[in-house]
Amino acid sequence: MPLTVDALLSLRDLRLSLVAGAAGRSxxxxxxxxxxxxxxxxxxxxxxxxxxxxxxxxxDPGSCREFxxxxxxxxxxxxxxxVGHGQPYRQPPAGLVDxxxxxxxxxxxxxxxxxxxxxxxxxxxxxxxxDRRALEHTIDVQRKLTVAATSGAGLNAILKVWLxxxxxxxxVTDLLGRELAAVGSAAPSLxxxxxxxxxxxxxxxxxxxASVEVDGLAVGVQPIGARRxxxxxxxxxxxxxxxxTLDAALVSLLTLxxxxxxxxxxxxxxxxxxxxxxxxxxxPEDQIEPMLATFxxxxxxxxxxxxxxxxxxxGDLAAxxxxxxxGGLVRCAGDTVEAVxxxxxxxxxxxxxxxxxxxxxxxxALRPRAAAVSxxxxxxxxxxxxxxxxxxxxxxxxxxxxxxxxxxxxLLASFADTVLAPIDAADPRGQLLATLRAWLDANAVWxxxxxxxxxxxxxxxxxxDRIEKLTGRDLAIASARYELWLALEAREAxxxxxxxVH
Numbered sequence: 001m002p003l004t005v006d007a008l009l010s011l012r013d014l015r016l017s018l019v020a021g022a023a024g025r026s027x028x029x030x031x032x033x034x035x036x037x038x039x040x041x042x043x044x045x046x047x048x049x050x051x052x053x054x055x056x057x058x059x060d061p062g063s064c065r066e067f068x069x070x071x072x073x074x075x076x077x078x079x080x081x082x083v084g085h086g087q088p089y090r091q092p093p094a095g096l097v098d099x100x101x102x103x104x105x106x107x108x109x110x111x112x113x114x115x116x117x118x119x120x121x122x123x124x125x126x127x128x129x130x131d132r133r134a135l136e137h138t139i140d141v142q143r144k145l146t147v148a149a150t151s152g153a154g155l156n157a158i159l160k161v162w163l164x165x166x167x168x169x170x171x172v173t174d175l176l177g178r179e180l181a182a183v184g185s186a187a188p189s190l191x192x193x194x195x196x197x198x199x200x201x202x203x204x205x206x207x208x209x210a211s212v213e214v215d216g217l218a219v220g221v222q223p224i225g226a227r228r229x230x231x232x233x234x235x236x237x238x239x240x241x242x243x244x245t246l247d248a249a250l251v252s253l254l255t256l257x258x259x260x261x262x263x264x265x266x267x268x269x270x271x272x273x274x275x276x277x278x279x280x281x282x283x284p285e286d287q288i289e290p291m292l293a294t295f296x297x298x299x300x301x302x303x304x305x306x307x308x309x310x311x312x313x314x315g316d317l318a319a320x321x322x323x324x325x326x327g328g329l330v331r332c333a334g335d336t337v338e339a340v341x342x343x344x345x346x347x348x349x350x351x352x353x354x355x356x357x358x359x360x361x362x363x364x365a366l367r368p369r370a371a372a373v374s375x376x377x378x379x380x381x382x383x384x385x386x387x388x389x390x391x392x393x394x395x396x397x398x399x400x401x402x403x404x405x406x407x408x409x410x411l412l413a414s415f416a417d418t419v420l421a422p423i424d425a426a427d428p429r430g431q432l433l434a435t436l437r438a439w440l441d442a443n444a445v446w447x448x449x450x451x452x453x454x455x456x457x458x459x460x461x462x463x464x465d466r467i468e469k470l471t472g473r474d475l476a477i478a479s480a481r482y483e484l485w486l487a488l489e490a491r492e493a494x495x496x497x498x499x500x501v502h
Contacts, residue, residue, distance in 0.1 A: 002028045003126045005078045005106045008049065011122055014114055016080065019092060020100035020107035027077040027106065032123040034116050039070045046075030049108075049123060051116045053082040054089055054096075061095035068099040079105055080119060084112020141165040142249045149253040155181035158257060162250055171234040172224070172254060173198065175354075176324050186217070186236060194219040194234040203353060205229045211237060222251050228316055230258040230323075262319070269322045273331035276338060279372050280331075289368045292340070295327035297368070301343040304363035304375030307355050308382055309335050320354050338379070340371050351391055359383075360391040412490045419487035422470040432470075433488070435463040440485045444475075 001007070006025040009016055018025070030047030036055040037043070044050065050071055057067055071079055079100060081092045092109060100107035110119060144165060148157045159170050159181050169184025171191045177198040179191060193214035201208030201221060206229055210221045218237035224230050233254055235247060275291055283291065292302065309317045314332045321339055322328040330339040341347065343365040351360050361381030363374030381392035417424075423432050435453060439460060442448040450457040464475060473480040 001130070003030075003123065003130065004028055005108075007126070008078070008123070009108070011126075014119055014122055015111050016108045016114075016119075017111075018106060019109055020097045021078070021103070021105045023104045024078065024106040029077045029123060030127070032120040034120070038067065041070040041072075041074030041076075044071075044074030044076055048074075048076050049078050049080055049119070050074075050076045051080040051082065051110065051119060053087045054093070057088075057093070057096070059089075059093040059095060061098065064093055064095035065099040065102075068096065068103050068105055072103050072105055076105070078108055080108040080110050080116075082110040082112075082116060087112070137165075138245050138249075141246055145249060145253050149256055155254070155257055156183075158250075158253060159183040166246065168236045168238065170236075170250075172231060173234070174231045174323065175202070175229060175320060177202065177232070180231060184236075189215075189217055190219055190234050190236060193217045194221050197221045198232060198234075201232070202229075203356070213237075220247070222247070224251060224254050224258055226255055226259050228320065230255070230262060262323075265322075265328075269319065269328060269330070272322060272327070272329045273318075276329055276331035276340065279340070280333075280338065280375060283372065285369045288371055292327070292329075292368050292371065295329050297327040297329065297340070297342060299342045299344075300367070301365040302340050302368050302371050302374065303343060303347070303365045304361075304371065304373075304378040305339040305341060305347060306361045306363075306375070306378035306382055307337045307351070308359040308386070309337050309355070310358065311335065317355060317358075321350075324350065324354070336379070336382070338375060340375060348391055348393075359385040361385055362391055362393040364394050412494055416487045416490040416494075419471070419483060420491070423467060426466075426470055432463055432467055435460060436467055436484060437488055439464060440481060440488070444481065 004025065005018075005027050008014070008029055009018055009025075028047060029049050031045070032049045032051065033044070034051045035043065036052055038056050040050060040052075057063065068079070081089070081096065083089050083091050092107065097107060110116065141161075144161045145158060148161045151157060155172055159172070160183055162168070162170055163183040167184075169182075169186035169190050171182040171187050171194075172180045173191070174180055177195065182188075182191070184190075194210075194212065197210040197212045197219065198221060201210050201223070206223045206225055208221075208223050208229075212219050212221075220235045220237040222233050222235070224233055231254075233251055235250075238247075272295060275295065279288065279291070292298070307317065309332075314335050314337055318330045318332045318337045321337065322330040325339055325341045325345065327341070329341070330337065332338075347362050351358070359382050361378035361384070363377035363381075366374045377394040381394055385392040420433065423436070426432070435449070438452045439449045442452060446457045446460055449460045453460065467484075468475055471484070473484065475481050475484070
């Protein structure tokens with residue numbers, strides 16, 4: 001327990017008495033200091049028991065008030081005033097008592113027979129004993145945490161020992177910030193408060209730590225992992241320095257546990273890599289769906305993913321993806337990492353976190369039997385991704401745009417403007433272009449276009465006739481329709497490229 005003013009008063013050998021500032025009895029004393037300066041505040045660090053005999057202290061109320069304000073400004077926990085034989089005062093000046101009471105500063109009287117050095121020794125003896133107890137407690141907790149970590153009982157056992165020993169809530173998350181284990185009633189609030197910090201530090205690997213305060217809850221976020229990031233620990237932050245050692249011990253033992261789990265999962269990752277190799281080599285279609293179900297990918301659609309890792313990092317990147325992707329179907333093929341995942345996974349966000357700057361191809365979301373097709377699409381898009389400087393995705397509507405973006409933006413804009421400029425000038429609201437897009441998408445069927453736009457079919461005819469007059473193109477001819485369609489695709493390709501870059 002910390003040394004408080006109240007605890008100091010209970011030390012019978014000192015025979016201290018409290019004459020003012022009883023409201024501050026719970027203040028913590030961190031040191032003892034003697035000063036006969038008229039303004040000692042600037043020499044204080046905070047938390048001191050400041051002792052003085054008032055050698056240079058005038059007894060008038062104004063001077064006493066200024067002295068107390070200076071002491072309070074320096075952060076002193078309490079003021080001890082020496083009185084008696086050979087001292088300037090037989091009792092504290094009334095002005096000093098009143099000023100201390102007004103400021104809420106505990107004012108203690110040190111009797112004549114107790115020298116200041118005795119008070120100093122007593123204070124530091126108590127502080128030393130407290131430090132010793134804290135060290136013994138730290139060693140005891142570390143021992144219990146180590147026993148829990150070596151028992152093989154897992155994260156929950158380690159965190160239970162932590163909660164029992166410290167009373168502090170804790171949450172362990174994986175690489176994506178998903179909860180792996182938690183203890184303490186404050187754990188849900190802890191995770192909610194630390195969510196933004198997790199998103200911020202996750203991209204910094206083992207160097208990513210943070211400290212935030214949300215709605216009065218102070219949260220510390222620390223990375224877990226030996227050579228690679230395996231997850232994070234969120235703790236209620238404490239201002240007690242000695243507990244920092246325990247925090248570090250907890251992080252170390254959690255690192256051992258997550259690394260052990262990572263090694264234990266190696267056979268499963270190897271099985272996933274072997275399954276991926278069979279899939280890439282041409283597994284019979286009727287065997288693909290049962291194989292995916294074996295790895296937990298019983299889903300209507302899957303997509304292939306291919307990444308070109310930096311030299312020497314393919315193995316680590318594959319291990320990271322195997323941890324976070326459902327099913328863990330990932331393999332390395334040289335510097336290329338390949339995976340199959342569910343349609344629901346936000347692949348672009350995942351790449352931004354684990355493979356920023358790497359060329360990446362994303363196959364179309366297809367039925368499980370066609371997983372190999374999506375994987376081939378992903379591999380084929382790696383070259384395009386390198387040229388584009390971003391992930392290349394083969395989705396239902398983006399293939400033509402992807403090819404268009406391989407040209408320079410200036411060339412695409414010039415082509416689109418040349419074809420569509422007459423329409424732009426005549427219809428700045430874009431109604432004609434919207435009709436043209438809907439008509440082309442409907443394969444020039446009037447009724448389908450009218451239904452899509454919620455207008456009469458004659459309105460569609462009139463707008464298309466106007467487009468023919470503005471552009472000088474006969475839209476009954478396929479090549480004319482194709483040129484207009486290509487101009488529209490070029491504009492959308494430019495917009496697509498701009499949104500993916502920014």
